[in-house]
Amino acid sequence: MDLAFLHPLYEHPGPWASVYVDLSRHAEDTPHQRQLTAEAMSRELAGQGADEATCRAVRDAIAELKHSPEPHGRALFARAGKVALDPPLARAPQRDRAVWAPLPRATPLLDLTGEDAVAVVAYIDRRGADFELRSALAREKAGSVTGRQWPVHRTGSADWSERHFQLRVENTWEHNAAEIADALAVCQEETRADLLILVGDDRERQTVHERLPKRLHERVVAARHGAGSRLLDGDVEEARATHVRRHAEAELERFLAARAPDEEGRARAAEGVPALIEAAREHRIDELVVRPDGSDIHREVWIGEDADQLAVRRTDLKILGEQNSWSARVDDALLRSVVATNAPAISLTPVEAAREQDIPAGGLGALLRWP
Structure with missing residues (x-):
């Protein structure tokens, strides 16, 4: 998935409100239900510590979708009282959700907008x-x-x-x-x-x-x-889904081939949080590979103001000369890093019946630009 459209999310510091709204249900009471959703998401953000202006911006943006005929849903990313990005989704989220965090919660986009085959x-x-x-x-x-x-x-x-x-x-x-x-x-x-x-x-x-x-x-x-x-729509969706699955399978095969060491014992793939953090700091990630249900997705790491300022331990950032640091989820931190270096990312969710040993450790891996 080309992540260039996410650049506006990393041009300003956080914290950020990240909201995913299901717009797939259309009924007589839909406008009323969406107004309730707008108010619920605003309250959820406020409960997590979001400022009043940003809560209001999110509430107003969702309320404006009361009569939207969109078939799936919308993501909204807001800070400092303004919605900076609101991409339509290619698939409906499983539930409405709102997160207030140091970095945008963009990983769900890999499944909800990524690989929307045309x-x-x-x-x-x-x-x-x-x-x-x-x-x-x-x-x-x-x-x-x-x-x-x-x-x-x-x-x-x-x-x-x-x-x-x-x-x-x-x-x-x-x-x-x-x-x-x-x-x-x-x-x-x-x-x-x-x-x-x-x-x-x-x-x-x-x-x-x-x-x-x-x-x-x-x-x-x-x-x-x-x-x-x-x-019929079902015929087209079947063809599109098959294409997406085959592409994900091909990328997994690339990862597995790159995981094997060469004659000098060096691999062109990385997995595990410490190895990925090091590769991100050195701008070596050529493609981020994500299994969204992986055990390491929610792991906390430390970040600085710049995309390549990230570390497993807070003291590591200080050693690197970064004075300001925040705790953030590792998937959020890695996505910021690959967006900054114009690298793509792909979700392995479409891959069917993949063996556990073939999935990157903890659900996170990367193809590298150099070993």
């Missing part, structure tokens, strides 16, 4: 194709392409003139398939889609697939439905 669905027939952009938050038209309109259908006759006509049909379809593939490649580049879902007859899908650039072949998914079908 798909372009191409509805193909012999005359052209319609494109539709699908993600957890969007469903919109993404263009169309119209090929040659005549001739497009075969006949059953076998005389020379009909065979000649059928050859022209084939030429027309080959031309149209090439145009569809070109347009689909452009659409993928413009939307940065992770998946291309092809809907149509088997031969039509295959012909378009073959004409796509090779760099896109691994992104193609063939829909189970035939020509004239419109994919």
